Amino acid sequence: VEVEGTDRRRSFWGWGNEQDHLPPPAVGRLASTLGERLGADMRVRRPPRLEEIELRRSRVSPPAALDAILTEDRFERCLHSYGRSFRDVQRASRGDFSRPPDLVAFPRDADDVARLLDWCSSLRFAAIPFGGGSSVVGGVEPDVGDSYGAAISVDLARLGAVEEVDTVSRAALVQAGAFGPAIEDQLRPHGLTLRHFPQSFEFSTLGGWIATRSGGHFATRETRIDDFVEALSVVTPAGRIETNRYPSTGAGPAAESLFLGSEGVLGVVTGAWLRLHERPIFRARATIGFAQLEAAMATVRAIAQSALEPANCRLLDPAEAQTAGAAEGSQFVLMIGFESSDHPVVPWLARALELCRDHEGQVVEQTSEGEPGGRGRGRRGRGEPARGAGPGAPAADAWRQSFVGGPYLRDALVLCGAVCETFETAVTWDRFEKLHAAVLAATRDGLEDAAHGAGFLTWRLTHVYPDGVAPYYTVVAAGRAGSELEQWATIKEAATEAILSNGGTVTHHHAIGRDHRAYVERERPPLVSAALSAARRVLDPATICNPGALLRPGAGKEPA
């Protein structure tokens, strides 16, 4: 597909747009750098070509009534075969599209979604909701087993509008298929922003965020999509659900919670009323270096428990700081930032820096925007809105560049023959030290087993909470051609086992999908799974919605 309004075209096998992939010479340079670092011979493969893919025939033809919204198009079926995890890109880049959706649907509205689900229910075809397709946990893969006659990928791209803006309450009704940039583009004329910036922002949608409880870029407070959802619209096979707009309610259990993180197994989220923010004008940021991990962690905890609530509070280990160009590699680097549409935030930063200095942190750089002077009634809306997610100090800019470009780099690493994985968790402060040590040790053992130690492991903190923290790990290993998926599984299993047995959650913001389904059953109480399956039997009696994700296959078909 052409990406609307640009000359860009989505990659059918890898991240984002084809034009933004690393050019072959850059991939070549990456291979030699990496090969040197890993002491391995990295051979670059060329990307797959659409015309070379062997694609099985669709098992079903679009019925006349749905012909306008269903396609057998080769590109679309490939694009909708996978999310964008390492496993996905590894398989896709090798031309393995052995389990494509039979058809891809592009409903135009909620009525179309309802008609599609009726059709799928009546024939027991699996219906797999698809937003941006950026899942890294097998959330959109049509791996539904043989009991379904067909698998239909339901792409909500045509539901991309901000339908209504309530500037008084600062809220908007947004269709579920809207991508991050499109949402911001439609809100900008109102001086408003959703201010939800997951790493996948450019290639993920509101519906996907809701279905997976996505985590935004910001470190504290409103960052998970849950916090932004005022009301929801869902089309289930049993009928439609619309919850009401309330700023808060004491009526429980909260209906929205049933669908936040439902991963498409209860129906298709078609839209939501979202809480918005005015665009920030005031910013204050700093980069702080720490020689010791203990001091850095103590600082982060002090800041997290201070109620200062920075927008950014991201600790990078020395290797990540160096990779991101934020430091030279000897220090842990803490990037901290505050922002406001209402008031200067320099006092907030000043107190945070006191906490840093209390723990021997060295301030490397410090900047602010939107200083006092412009204060007063006419002030609002006058300032030039700064870029959405952007920090802005040099180290922070370098970091952001590396953050957004990360997935493209990962795909290039795949073409170089590397095995890559990013995994993450959240854990209470009291358990962090033990969990972190266990994860590092287990992952290094996994690297040893999978690649004779030819690899590296880096980490950072992505989100901080008063009661805990979310660490995020990146591992890259030398692959053995043809064994990459087994190598990946060895590392993934070692890391996940260390997380789960040390009090971490299986996911802070990558979701469950199919890849984490067996793991989540170790943290979700069995009676909660049973209650959820019972709710599913009501909403999706034929169990056609994204079967195999989130809940055990068959869960929902009969009483647990």
Place this chain on the structure above:
Amino acid sequence: VEVEGTDRRRSFWGWGNEQDHLPPPAVGRLASTLGERLGADMRVRRPPRLEEIELRRSRVSPPAALDAILTEDRFERCLHSYGRSFRDVQRASRGDFSRPPDLVAFPRDADDVARLLDWCSSLRFAAIPFGGGSSVVGGVEPDVGDSYGAAISVDLARLGAVEEVDTVSRAALVQAGAFGPAIEDQLRPHGLTLRHFPQSFEFSTLGGWIATRSGGHFATRETRIDDFVEALSVVTPAGRIETNRYPSTGAGPAAESLFLGSEGVLGVVTGAWLRLHERPIFRARATIGFAQLEAAMATVRAIAQSALEPANCRLLDPAEAQTAGAAEGSQFVLMIGFESSDHPVVPWLARALELCRDHEGQVVEQTSEGEPGGRGRGRRGRGEPARGAGPGAPAADAWRQSFVGGPYLRDALVLCGAVCETFETAVTWDRFEKLHAAVLAATRDGLEDAAHGAGFLTWRLTHVYPDGVAPYYTVVAAGRAGSELEQWATIKEAATEAILSNGGTVTHHHAIGRDHRAYVERERPPLVSAALSAARRVLDPATICNPGALLRPGAGKEPA
């Protein structure tokens, strides 16, 4: 029962402790003041006496195995017959205890709860979880219909301990039967506070808060109990559920959400890990007067949308301000306050006052505590922790006194023959003006119908959100002896109809219980009710848990 460690005794018919009820001369003075104001003849009744109550015999005797935790005691059966709504106190004060629980259980631990639920399930006896018994919506009343052989009130008072404190993550494991003051008393030695202060604080429990999604005293941010719950323990008839401690997780749907607001219909919450705060040291507060409602509302909205997040942001209408002694009755009064355990909050208040002045607000008083100077590393824990919920400026103190004493005053009004009701909602900003006008008009019409206009209506804002606000209304009318419940129903119906038809929720923090059950079905999507009922069938197959609350009687017995 004697209240532990004091000479106080709980009132079996009214709010709180008997000793704290208004003494008869004060009730007499209240009656004449009120009679004068309403132009009515208010005759004071004397409170009921326990020995005069006609109490039907229990339909069941405690089995030997549960004898240690079940009682037929007269006082306990009366105390557990009602919550503390106007309807409850009206009936109780007239000696009507026609539907008491057959037995009252005092389980000592979760095992006892499990054995009780087993026993109730096997005989189809209703089990009604009871915390502090402060429900104002019929949440604990054993009005379960004739299909149950008996009704057992399950009082968690013996589960009152803070079992574990994690000072690193600032969290504690607390048993569900712990009352507000007991929780704070047990946390104080650790320098920590839960900082959750619903009006019922002294006479309500953690389990009750969780079951009803209680709202705390604070105006913004962490104020609803939902925000404090890190993990939950629940005993259901089908077995136990324990969720894990995570600061956050992307695994959905959130298990805790199923039980927050479940009002006892899915089982008995027995404990929770709670997120805590350090005790505040720094405070800054002000009282601001506004001549016009529009300007006051514009200010409140500006503050709510500023992300300054005051602890207190309470607007009183002129009548409430006067009643509470916070002003002389010609102005709307805004009480605003900030607090922190980490940093001086004067800059926060200064910006809020700018917003007030932008809208012609007049600062009446302004105070602060814990000024800079005590700054630095050794500072924490040194300051004398100030009182829990307390603002502290004179107007705010007057208000707080009136807030905490409110329920005692209400009971005295009942003895004077008045009809009283407090009702509340939450609504998005764009709909507030219309809703508020409709509620005032409908309630005045209701007052006209019910009491020929002999009554008054006051209101305040209790909580503010970026996208809306929670108004709270108080109505007092002259009763006609014997017709008070019909008069109440007339007013309640008029007000609730105005709320629901103007975009307000049936409850911001009073919950659903039995009184709001029919109303909530107008805002809860039918498929959500069906999904919830299906979850209930899994967790409570015999439908013994608090039948009639939250869900339609019979919901959960068969597929919806």
